[in-house]
Amino acid sequence: MSNKPSGMKKGLTSYGDQGFSLFLRKAFIKGAGYTNEALERPVIGITNTGSGYNPCHGNMPQLLEAVKRGVMLAGGLPVDFPTISIHESFSAPTSMFLRNLMSMETEELLLAQPMDAVVLIGGCDKTVPAQLMGAASAGLPAIQLITGSMLTGSHRGERVGACTDCRRYWGKYRANEIDAAEVEDVNDQLVASVGTCSVMGTASTMACIAEALGMTVPGGASPPAVTADRMRIAEETGRQAVRIAKEGLTIDKILTEKALENAMRVLLAIGGSTNGIIHLTAIAGRMGFDIDLDALDRMGRQTPVLLDLKPSGQHYMEDFHHAGGMATLLRELKPLLHLDALTVTGKTLGEEIDAAGPGFAQVVVKSAAQPIYPQGGIAVLRGNLAPGGAIIKQSAADARLMAHEGRAVVFENIEDLVTRIDRDDLDVTADDILVLKNIGPKGAPGMPEAGYIPIPQKLARAGVKDMIRISDGRMSGTAFGTIVLHVTPESAVGGPLAYVQSGDRIRLNVADRELTLLVSEQALKERAINYPVVTPTAERGYLKLFLDTVMQADKGADFDFLRAVENRGKTPK
Numbered sequence: 001m002s003n004k005p006s007g008m009k010k011g012l013t014s015y016g017d018q019g020f021s022l023f024l025r026k027a028f029i030k031g032a033g034y035t036n037e038a039l040e041r042p043v044i045g046i047t048n049t050g051s052g053y054n055p056c057h058g059n060m061p062q063l064l065e066a067v068k069r070g071v072m073l074a075g076g077l078p079v080d081f082p083t084i085s086i087h088e089s090f091s092a093p094t095s096m097f098l099r100n101l102m103s104m105e106t107e108e109l110l111l112a113q114p115m116d117a118v119v120l121i122g123g124c125d126k127t128v129p130a131q132l133m134g135a136a137s138a139g140l141p142a143i144q145l146i147t148g149s150m151l152t153g154s155h156r157g158e159r160v161g162a163c164t165d166c167r168r169y170w171g172k173y174r175a176n177e178i179d180a181a182e183v184e185d186v187n188d189q190l191v192a193s194v195g196t197c198s199v200m201g202t203a204s205t206m207a208c209i210a211e212a213l214g215m216t217v218p219g220g221a222s223p224p225a226v227t228a229d230r231m232r233i234a235e236e237t238g239r240q241a242v243r244i245a246k247e248g249l250t251i252d253k254i255l256t257e258k259a260l261e262n263a264m265r266v267l268l269a270i271g272g273s274t275n276g277i278i279h280l281t282a283i284a285g286r287m288g289f290d291i292d293l294d295a296l297d298r299m300g301r302q303t304p305v306l307l308d309l310k311p312s313g314q315h316y317m318e319d320f321h322h323a324g325g326m327a328t329l330l331r332e333l334k335p336l337l338h339l340d341a342l343t344v345t346g347k348t349l350g351e352e353i354d355a356a357g358p359g360f361a362q363v364v365v366k367s368a369a370q371p372i373y374p375q376g377g378i379a380v381l382r383g384n385l386a387p388g389g390a391i392i393k394q395s396a397a398d399a400r401l402m403a404h405e406g407r408a409v410v411f412e413n414i415e416d417l418v419t420r421i422d423r424d425d426l427d428v429t430a431d432d433i434l435v436l437k438n439i440g441p442k443g444a445p446g447m448p449e450a451g452y453i454p455i456p457q458k459l460a461r462a463g464v465k466d467m468i469r470i471s472d473g474r475m476s477g478t479a480f481g482t483i484v485l486h487v488t489p490e491s492a493v494g495g496p497l498a499y500v501q502s503g504d505r506i507r508l509n510v511a512d513r514e515l516t517l518l519v520s521e522q523a524l525k526e527r528a529i530n531y532p533v534v535t536p537t538a539e540r541g542y543l544k545l546f547l548d549t550v551m552q553a554d555k556g557a558d559f560d561f562l563r564a565v566e567n568r569g570k571t572p573k
Helices: 018-031 060-073 096-112 127-138 164-174 180-187 202-212 228-247 257-269 275-286 293-301 317-322 326-336 349-355 414-420 457-461 521-530 541-549
Strands: 043-048 077-082 117-122 142-146 153-155 158-160 378-383 386-393 403-411 433-436 469-471 483-488 505-509 514-517
Touching: 043 060, 043 096, 043 228, 060 077, 060 117, 060 228, 096 127, 096 541, 117 127, 117 228, 127 142, 127 202, 127 275, 142 202, 142 228, 164 180, 164 457, 202 257, 202 275, 202 326, 257 275, 257 293, 257 326, 293 378, 326 349, 403 414, 433 505
Parallel strands: 043 077, 043 117, 117 142, 378 514, 403 433, 433 469, 469 483
Antiparallel strands: 153 158, 378 386, 386 483, 403 505, 505 514
């Protein structure tokens, strides 16, 4: 450690007398039962994101104890502190609305409270990116601990897990393929334990990304929440936190351009959640980098999907763990990775891959010669409908719809969708393209996961399983289908999507990366004059801050004032 103040001597409260400030702090912490010897040790902060509203973090008490044990074994002083905890299913209108707030609180608490390093414990899909964003801005030595995935359940002999199977069975129910009694039965089995979604949703995606970034101890992404493996990872995380505190291994030495490129490569190879792009973009922005979507797309053409997990494959996160976890995947990706990128262990990514050994026979991670999908899971689309870009999870889409032209059936907002989508008189066919407006960062607000537009009930009952759906919003990483997302600029700020009308023709060609509204430029200009867009505003509170400062999807939907002051260029190269 340097000669700078450390431990409980860091960041003294301003009383105009530093000696008194330390004297007073020691008096109060001694009141909690600490001795002078304890107060001389490196202080490791631990974020306590446990909440009754967050089952994904239901193992928080056990994780905290394991981390504390690791910290004390390494000679540090563990101090846990509460932060915001957000869960997608328990947050209105969406947990994405609160991600930036959680990042701000994380940043400010890391700076305000005395700690030499911090263990960030998160799992549910917006918590890990929020913590990495906040920690990146704070600049302390930091290490990520993932809460871990849930176990799978069983429904009438079929293995099931949240939330791909949630959506599949709900689709069956909407189509009258199963009755109310069965959908209630399967509801009992979809979430078999605490922990995050058991498929390659956003939570699992961010877990894998965190390890690819070098922000977790090796093997930190895959152990399920309620296993001894997860507890041992937690203990090792505590030990490693003390090491990075003593060595001054700050987060900026880990979250480098090379690390970000590695994370993008992994995102593509795992068939990861489309949300991963937004979160990585926000994390990169905190370090001063812009994600180049076109370069990411070129990377995707060279990066096959290797991980056979739902929704792009068949398996679950616990299967990935039994197959060796991220070490197995990274071993297959070695030729495409920056192996000299530093990790929180102080070793390079290449050194950690080699230390994991040669691997063993398994069926979950495929070889580059026999991939699940020949290109990266995510493709970037351009055209007059999305001048700032849009994305599609091609690995989870219907191949028959990847080149298609159809008639737009437009819903102006979520309320309009809810009101009309299941009406028998809805003018819609399976060849049409469903368009949902005003669910972008400002429009909803918070860019909810409503981009997974349900198949109109009358078509679902007729056996239609997929159709093209387009929006400026997001969808869950657990979802599947031919769905175009993150259309930028969003409709709420006057993007071209705002002026699409039912009956317009739209052409999608994923191979050519094309998303085109077949309406003349002159007609669109006239519609803009006749139907002016009023950007949403608010009078007070966090909503006002959000609407006034949130950026578009291509900037990670972060607040403009939270990005790094210095711009360090684009990545990937």
